[in-house]
Amino acid sequence: MTRKKVKLCYIANDSTRKVTFKKRKKDLLKKVSELSILCGIDACAIVYSPYNNQPDVWPSHHEVQRIVSQFQRMPEMEQSSWMVDQDRFLRQRIVKSNDQLIKQRKDSREK
Amino acid sequence: MTRKKVKLCYIANDSTRKVTFKKRKKDLLKKVSELSILCGIDACAIVYSPYNNQPDVWPSHHEVQRIVSQFQRMPEMEQSSWMVDQDRFLRQRIVKSNDQLIKQRKDSREK
DNA sequence: TTTTCTATTTATAATGT
């Protein structure tokens, strides 16, 4: 993208790929942060890599958990708006169950 | 950032904020995609907004589910390596519980 | 309102140390 318009495909060279990863990951997380602040919205990113056992995330691990569970409460089917009014009872059970999990994790941390 | 070095804080004006959101969200998801392709890694992003009921995500909803469940199986406490060997039973219960939730959702979809 | 334009800032690939 500079000195040469890079082709968007897997970087074969190990050290080049690592350097690119580190730089782009940093800038990506910065962008997530900026979007969230500028627009006052919830956003998160999770980036796995062979260089860390743990993924790099934005914002904190804890906040990602919150946003992710919000995401998981809205099953894929709702997107296409089939079953929207059906199955309400079951979805409520899922939400409740998720809340319990979150509480469980919280308790576990505090222990 | 151009014509003026914008201050990194909540954009008060509604229409400006919406325009900025749409542009930056598009570019953010593009960046996630590029990082993933260039470096051959798993990454995902979830962006909520008041403009859509559903969050904007990258990659597909289904892939985000996969990455997110990978994330959730690695509790926060493991990061700081306190309680790593403690509390194993409880964590297993959480994982199991989570698996049940996923199965529940799957069943719900298939119903 | 939303889209297009563009001056300027930001990101970044290659190179240097």
Next chain:
DNA sequence: TACATTATAAATAGAAA
């Protein structure tokens, strides 16, 4: 190997349509 520099590509804020 990792960090600093720099020339160029990409993103973008504000204005104009």
